[in-house]
Amino acid sequence: MNKEIRHKMPSELLEEEAKEELTALAEEIKSHDIEYYEDNNPTVDDVYYDGLRRRFETLAGYFPRLPISIEVTQKVGSPPAAGFDKITHSERMLSLANAFDRKEVYEFSERVRRFLRLGPEITLELVAEPKIDGLSASIRYEKGQLVYGATRGDGTTGEDITKNLLTIDDIPKTLTKQAPNVLEVRGEVYMTKNAFEELNASQDASGKSKFSNPRNAAAGSLRQLDPSMTAARSLNFFAYSWGEVSPTKMETHFDFLNLLKKNGFVVNGLTEICSTVDQALLCHEKILNLREQLPYEIDGMVYKVNRLDWQNRMGSISRSPRWAIAHKFPAEQIETRLIQIDIQVGRTGVLTPVGRLKPVKVGGVIVSNVSLHNEDEIQRKDIRVGDRVVIQRAGDVIPQVVRVNQNARSRYSEKFVFPTKCPSCGNDTQRNEGEAARKCVAGLVCDAQAIERLRHFVSKNAMDIDGLGEKQIRSFWNKGWIQNPADIFRLARYRDELAKLSGWGWKSIENLFEAIENSRGIRFDRFIYSLGIPQVGQQTAKLLAENYIDIEHWQIAMVRCTQGDGAAWNLLINIDQIGESVGQDLLNFFNQQRNVDIVTDLAFELNIEVYEIRKTAQSKITGKTVVFTGTLVAMGRAEAKALAEKLGARVSSSISQKTDYLVVGEAAGSKAKKAEQLGVSILSEQEWMAMLDGETP
Ligand SMILES: [Zn+2]
Known part of the structure; x- marks a missing residue:
């Protein structure tokens, strides 16, 4: 496979690319496992191996729908070799993260x-x-x-x-x-x-x-x-x-x-x-x-x-x-020459410098690109084109520059000047206080950003619209037919003009419009993911969908957050695995009127389904909706929630007619009263624990 793909962040990968890479990674990990555990003769060092595993886990986590090799995720080591009797461990022998x-x-x-x-x-x-x-x-x-x-x-x-x-x-x-x-x-x-x-x-x-x-x-x-x-x-x-x-x-x-x-x-x-x-x-x-x-x-x-x-x-x-x-402990380091520094513009407008290297072997693979992260990194390490740089492949498979070999620097070398204009659209760039990233301020007016965002919007795990690849999006963008995601659903108005373009036969036009029509019905979590909000990958989108259930509730809650509604904000950041950083990115997104308009516009064009919780286990509380309130003594809120979800329950943060159980901890607020009015069963923490006694997730 193309090893270059590995240098991309998961958010930059299309599902097909991720699938291809996961398969290749699984193959490679398995072959190293055999070398290591069965032949006692590894051909790569641990750092490289760990990097492969980590990349595998990152991608598998980012693309949860992709089938992944159970052998790679579950196995630690290799099956017993012939010649020895087998022993089943009474408790599994785990390995460490x-x-x-x-x-x-x-x-x-x-x-x-x-x-x-x-x-x-x-x-x-x-x-x-x-x-x-x-x-x-x-x-x-x-x-x-x-x-x-x-x-x-x-x-x-x-x-x-x-x-x-x-x-x-x-x-x-x-x-x-x-x-x-x-x-x-x-x-x-x-x-x-x-x-x-x-x-x-x-x-x-x-x-x-x-x-x-x-x-x-x-x-x-x-x-x-x-x-x-x-x-x-x-x-x-x-x-x-x-x-x-x-x-x-x-x-x-x-x-x-x-x-x-x-x-x-x-x-x-x-x-x-x-x-x-x-x-x-x-x-x-x-x-x-x-x-x-x-x-x-x-x-x-x-x-x-x-x-x-x-x-x-x-x-x-x-x-x-x-x-x-x-x-x-730290990784193997190798020196090579930095030939060039390119600036890429991503979906969110971030300018990312990429170093092109004289290809060199580190930990068993040839490395020719290196992420330089941002302008501070270049400044801090004083990285210049033509320098000899020491690179290493740390935990990630993405290599990085450790330092510059100052002794080998040419006396004619010049400090690298990070562009202040966007290399894609030529507009100004800006750095916010406390942020390392320089961003193109043009937003969706910037070709690179708009196209990357649209590309993400139609990608496999998002709206999944066949026939709208990068080439088509670029062409429709240049004609001004698609400026916002919702424009895709109004593309039919250019049908006649489209027919005049070369490369578009009536059949391909039919197919395109059929694909667009078919994508109007969309699962709520996929819709959230398709918006391309920073840090909101598929997992996070799913968490949001589970907690807000439908687009109306979510949109209202997000707008409330932007208006400084403390309760709405607390609800958001207390969702297990979400937290403040993701919350802040959501806030930034909804703080821009243009984004609110895009969501509203899309909600009008699309039929966004109400989210249904997947049943995970059969237990007394499978399919039930549970609300926790007050301070739980036996276990933390996150742990209680994780346990309830493992047993197939849906954990909600607010009481409604759909609530089955309210579990009341110490110093509980007004929820018990509301639950009483709605006829919801109220349990003490002890009663709740007693009910779950004997249930195994
Ligand atoms: Zn730009």
């Missing part, structure tokens, strides 16, 4: 706090530990005796490597002190740097091929069908987690690690409890500096929520627990 910079660690902590509804006064303790670059294993003990041990495999089923694990000194064969009846210890089998050097020296001496890194050596040594081969290799084990445990009396992750230590396991000595994110980040910095001196390889830090009751409440999402994150 990644953070690639400090900002993402802060975001992780914010997510945890929001989910658990922790006020700023409550300390969120994180346990920080180095992320060992080895091979995960799970070891089961019953009544203090080692019963079996397994590789992670695909997360559900692993290989029985009991005999091999028994050869590792760090793994106790019997437990003594306060060991739970059943205990599955999880950790990392690794090889020290010294043992790796020695092994390679002896491989070399005996004419065998060398291992490329300690992890491959550890994996190759552990997965020997003959355990005496494993015994001959020097392997170690760090315990860091557990699967099934019964009974469990521990309250924190750290206590549990201590219990493991008391039972003879080796727990990494650099493990620390951090009471703030900043402390965890200091830990990251400290250990990054220690990295070279450590006797084993690490590739980042792991932060875990210390309180186990909180871990349980948070649970996991697809392949990763919500309560932990791996903060990776």
Whole structure:
């Protein structure tokens, strides 16, 4: 496939492009998985692999309707290889989500706090530990005796490597002190740097091929069908987690690690409890500096929520627990020449500088474009055309410039001057206070913006109008036939003129008008998405549709927000996963009269359906509408809402005749009274919890 597509932001991709890319990504991830897990011989580095995964997840999230490879989303690792017996893990072995910079660690902590509804006064303790670059294993003990041990495999089923694990000194064969009846210890089998050097020296001496890194050596040594081969290799084990445990009396992750230590396991000595994110980040910095001196390889830090009751409440999402994150160390960096800087104008008028590079290989792929983000970035790094630049591919597959090699700069080079006129329409550009982006102020008068917006409007996941591609839109735009999205539905008035244009036969004209007519009936969430409001992708559009149900209610609510109606604004930003930043973009959109007119105009031309909630599960509350009010004690509002939705209920923020249950927490306001008047069932939080008891999402 065309690797260039990967440099595009998801919002710039058409669904077909995304589909093509997702398929290609899935193929590539699967092939690397096989190299890594089955052949123990990866051909790309972790940073590159993580980038692929992250890109995959971003796209899959952005285009939820596209079929995606279950193998890639659910599997961690690979199926057990032939030759080993299989062991089904009593609890799935998950892998961790990644953070690639400090900002993402802060975001992780914010997510945890929001989910658990922790006020700023409550300390969120994180346990920080180095992320060992080895091979995960799970070891089961019953009544203090080692019963079996397994590789992670695909997360559900692993290989029985009991005999091999028994050869590792760090793994106790019997437990003594306060060991739970059943205990599955999880950790990392690794090889020290010294043992790796020695092994390679002896491989070399005996004419065998060398291992490329300690992890491959550890994996190759552990997965020997003959355990005496494993015994001959020097392997170690760090315990860091557990699967099934019964009974469990521990309250924190750290206590549990201590219990493991008391039972003879080796727990990494650099493990620390951090009471703030900043402390965890200091830990990251400290250990990054220690990295070279450590006797084993690490590739980042792991932060875990210390309180186990909180871990349980948070649970996991697809392949990763919500309560932990791996903060990776920085990526591979390569130097190359910057040949040119182009400025692209996007749908919202943002001028994005793109660097054209002398193609170079980073982390296994050829990179020829680099996003330069915005003019400040160019200014700050003093990036000039002709410079030699150090680039890296961090978490994203989108590469970036780390710095300029000043020593290699030509004495004749000139500072890059960011254009103040739009390169597409020639109009003025503007930067708002506090914003990094320079935007073309011409709005829909700017060809680039208007065309990009119309293109988005008719795209597959939006209005899905066949026969209106970029070329047609550009041509109709130039003729002045289409200036606003709603003009598309009045295009019939140019039918005769259209027939005179070359390339338009009567059949293609028929088809076009049929496609336009057919698109008049549109799902509410798709309509919202089609407006192309910044940050409002398909997911967000769906959330808005679920909460406002139909166009009238939404439009009224949005206009109220622009008029400073605090209640309407609070409703909006308290929708789970929406928040202030998206709210602000919606506000900006509806603050422009032209946009309000466009929406009104479209509402007139279209038949926008009332949104229907998809049923997700069968439970006592499936299909019911629930309203929460007041402060909930047992769980936060977001968590209560997520649970109710998982059980198939619709959670609304206001009482109406459609409401089935009002759940009243502490310090509830006037909703109970209204519910009473409407005859809605009112439940206390305890009654609500009792009703859901036994229901599983
Ligand atoms: Zn412009």
